[in-house]
Amino acid sequence: AQKITQTQPGMFVQEKEAVTLDCTYDTSDQSYGLFWYKQPSSGEMIFLIYQGSYDEQNATEGRYSLNFQKARKSANLVISASQLGDSAMYFCAMSAYSGGGADGLTFGKGTHLIIQP
Amino acid sequence: EADIYQTPRYLVIGTGKKITLECSQTMGHDKMYWYQQDPGMELHLIHYSYGVNSTEKGDLSSESTVSRIRTEHFPLTLESARPSHTSQYLCASSVKAGDTQYFGPGTRLTVL
Numbered sequence: 001a002q003k004i005t006q007t008q009p010g011m012f013v014q015e016k017e018a019v020t021l022d023c024t025y026d027t028s029d030q031s032y033g034l035f036w037y038k039q040p041s042s043g044e045m046i047f048l049i050y051q052g053s054y055d056e057q058n059a060t061e062g063r064y065s066l067n068f069q070k071a072r073k074s075a076n077l078v079i080s081a082s083q084l085g086d087s088a089m090y091f092c093a094m095s096a097y098s099g100g101g102a103d104g105l106t107f108g109k110g111t112h113l114i115i116q117p
Numbered sequence: 118e119a120d121i122y123q124t125p126r127y128l129v130i131g132t133g134k135k136i137t138l139e140c141s142q143t144m145g146h147d148k149m150y151w152y153q154q155d156p157g158m159e160l161h162l163i164h165y166s167y168g169v170n171s172t173e174k175g176d177l178s179s180e181s182t183v184s185r186i187r188t189e190h191f192p193l194t195l196e197s198a199r200p201s202h203t204s205q206y207l208c209a210s211s212v213k214a215g216d217t218q219y220f221g222p223g224t225r226l227t228v229l
Contacts, residue, residue: 033215043205045160045220091159095215103214104150104162104175 140208
């Protein structure tokens, strides 16, 4: 079974500062994917960034980067130069490529990020 | 940008009513999913589909049912709604297993 742990229920950060949101995972699969999603108060889930378990480079997408440490089973999200519009819930999730069974995403409990002016 | 739609966005109904939540995508994705999310909580997979005429139950047991008659359409039905069904329901799709899933805007269901 897969498990995602996000240990920061809430975070307050000053605008323009960098933010690191923690995510650790547990899986017995050798091949898997790690994802971060943003959920504003309106409720939709916005895909931010993806990291494959065999990718050697850390993924980056604009102001988002994923600090992937495979040996430690961590996949932290880094947001550079935070903006007021970054205030939202952030979910870490993983999928497995093992084939068969449910191939939906397993989600963590999320981190509520609030950017203060 | 993903093109996946859900209607209605908000629904308030009485106990015992039959409801159908609609989900459509225009990307031609074979894989589609339904997740349930209680307020402030994580998402849980309740149904998924590998393609037309394929439906499977997810990790979280649900009294809802789904159908997949067309690739682009994956509706979810509750035959008799109860207050315990009050939640947000999110639909998603992907090209194949393990790929990025793109979500619709969600339906917030309240059963009185």
